[in-house]
Amino acid sequence: MAQFAGVGIFLLFALLFGLVAMLMVRILSPKKPTPEKLLTYECGLDTVGPTWVRFRTSYFIYALLFVAFDVESVFLYPWAVEFTSLGLVAFIEMVIFIGLLLLALWYAWKEGVLEWI
Amino acid sequence: METINNLLINIAHGIRGFILSYGATGDAADLLMTVVAAAILLGIIGFVGLYGIYAERKIAGFFQERYGPNRVGPYGLLQSVADGLKLIGKEDLRPAGADPWVFTAAPYVVLTPAVMVWAVLPFSKNIVAVDLNIGILYVVAVSSVTTLGLLMAGWGSNNKYSLLGGMRSVAQMISYEIPLVFSLMGVIMITGSLNLSDIVAAQERVWFIVPQILGFLVFVCAATAELNRVPFDLTEGESELTAGTYTEYSGMRWALFFAAEYANLFAVSAIATTFFLGGWQGPLLPPYLWFFIKTCGMIFFFMWLRWTLPRFRIDQVLNFGWKLLLPLSIANIFITGIGHYLLG
Numbered sequence: 001m002a003q004f005a006g007v008g009i010f011l012l013f014a015l016l017f018g019l020v021a022m023l024m025v026r027i028l029s030p031k032k033p034t035p036e037k038l039l040t041y042e043c044g045l046d047t048v049g050p051t052w053v054r055f056r057t058s059y060f061i062y063a064l065l066f067v068a069f070d071v072e073s074v075f076l077y078p079w080a081v082e083f084t085s086l087g088l089v090a091f092i093e094m095v096i097f098i099g100l101l102l103l104a105l106w107y108a109w110k111e112g113v114l115e116w117i
Numbered sequence: 118m119e120t121i122n123n124l125l126i127n128i129a130h131g132i133r134g135f136i137l138s139y140g141a142t143g144d145a146a147d148l149l150m151t152v153v154a155a156a157i158l159l160g161i162i163g164f165v166g167l168y169g170i171y172a173e174r175k176i177a178g179f180f181q182e183r184y185g186p187n188r189v190g191p192y193g194l195l196q197s198v199a200d201g202l203k204l205i206g207k208e209d210l211r212p213a214g215a216d217p218w219v220f221t222a223a224p225y226v227v228l229t230p231a232v233m234v235w236a237v238l239p240f241s242k243n244i245v246a247v248d249l250n251i252g253i254l255y256v257v258a259v260s261s262v263t264t265l266g267l268l269m270a271g272w273g274s275n276n277k278y279s280l281l282g283g284m285r286s287v288a289q290m291i292s293y294e295i296p297l298v299f300s301l302m303g304v305i306m307i308t309g310s311l312n313l314s315d316i317v318a319a320q321e322r323v324w325f326i327v328p329q330i331l332g333f334l335v336f337v338c339a340a341t342a343e344l345n346r347v348p349f350d351l352t353e354g355e356s357e358l359t360a361g362t363y364t365e366y367s368g369m370r371w372a373l374f375f376a377a378e379y380a381n382l383f384a385v386s387a388i389a390t391t392f393f394l395g396g397w398q399g400p401l402l403p404p405y406l407w408f409f410i411k412t413c414g415m416i417f418f419f420m421w422l423r424w425t426l427p428r429f430r431i432d433q434v435l436n437f438g439w440k441l442l443l444p445l446s447i448a449n450i451f452i453t454g455i456g457h458y459l460l461g
Contacts, residue, residue: 116432
């Protein structure tokens with residue numbers, strides 16, 4: 001538990017690092033905003049239309065695959081730690097487990113999910 | 118020799134004794150020592166940020182047969198300091214169209230995991246700020262938050278370039294996180310520990326780059342992509358997206374992103390050193406020096422890569438990750454397991 005208190009200290013310091021830097025800027029730097037200065041940057045042109053539109057995310061099925069494999073990695077870590085002591089049977093079981101996900105990857109590949117459209 | 122090797126540890130013991138002499142209990146002293154360590158590491162991160170940029174520019178100059186920064190201070194050594202001072206004096210701009218909260222929070226969300234990863238880096242024998250027993254799991258978990266920060270920066274800026282950069286960064290970083298995590302699995306299978314110090318100690322006879330060469334190659338590729346460095350710098354892509362995610366950021370906010378970038382670069386190089394290059398192990402020189410030499414070697418390699426390879430297209434990036442690196446990293450797990458039963 002004491003170790004995670006240490007992690008908490010790092011979290012605090014990391015936030016302070018940025019906040020102190022921004023505080024210094026707030027104290028030291030000039031502040032003269034003009035409407036032109038606050039325009040959205042687009043190489044000298046005025047931006048046309050809203051930016052926050054419905055955006056075509058061509059990779060949302062990638063994201064589903066990512067979730068599947070990410071969950072798998074959570075299972076793999078404890079197994080990898082105990083790999084030598086668990087023995088051959090556990091290794092074969094894990095091969096079958098990874099094999100099932102590889103099958104899913106192959107299916108997704110075949111169905112053209114891994115193409116950027 | 119022993120004195121030099123244990124120099125930093127003895128200093129730490131000295132400070133701890135000093136704290137204890139003021140009547141602190143053992144646990145409180147340990148906690149205070151973590152505060153001291155965090156403060157020192159923040160100083161080092163600031164230094165790495167400044168001189169990472171200096172090294173990047175100097176090495177770029179070297180590769181392009183020009184001088185690089187050479188005006189401010191001897192060999193231009195103070196150039197980054199001057200740039201840093203300039204950035205503090207810059208006006209803090211937030212575009213009128215931007216989402217105030219998301220835009221402001223994004224640099225912190227990127228910087229915080231970059232700093233937190235440093236907590237578990239084993240700089241030398243017994244020199245770790247927080248010696249977590251689940252070290253590498255912590256590194257992987259914490260560093261994945263960066264993706265969120267980049268997406269926040271891209272979305273919050275209300276700029277089309279930023280949005281494209283942010284969307285690309287999510288696609289790229291989630292695709293390469295899996296090979297990155299899997300490539301480390303072989304080493305964990307051999308050592309049977311998630312603790313970074315244990316992993317270094319297990320490499321006393323042979324560095325893991327020898328049995329785990331496939332894992333190392335996959336790790337380096339995936340790490341380059343996670344760092345958004347060339348040839349995977351599509352998030353920034355200055356020739357197509359101006360500065361991608363960072364387009365609307367200027368002054369200190371922008372500098373926070375870059376501090377995070379170089380903190381991450383150092384951390385990833387340190388992880389590569391720890392997992393594959395024997396960490397602080399080495400003859401003659403003190404261990405912490407070995408650690409820094411190897412880490413700087415990895416950093417140089419990443420910078421070398423930048424001036425050697427052209428940028429990929431986004432579909433090539435994703436194909437490379439899903440169709441090559443992911444099967445390779447899984448094959449590495451199989452090879453490690455089979456090798457263990459055939460050879461050992």
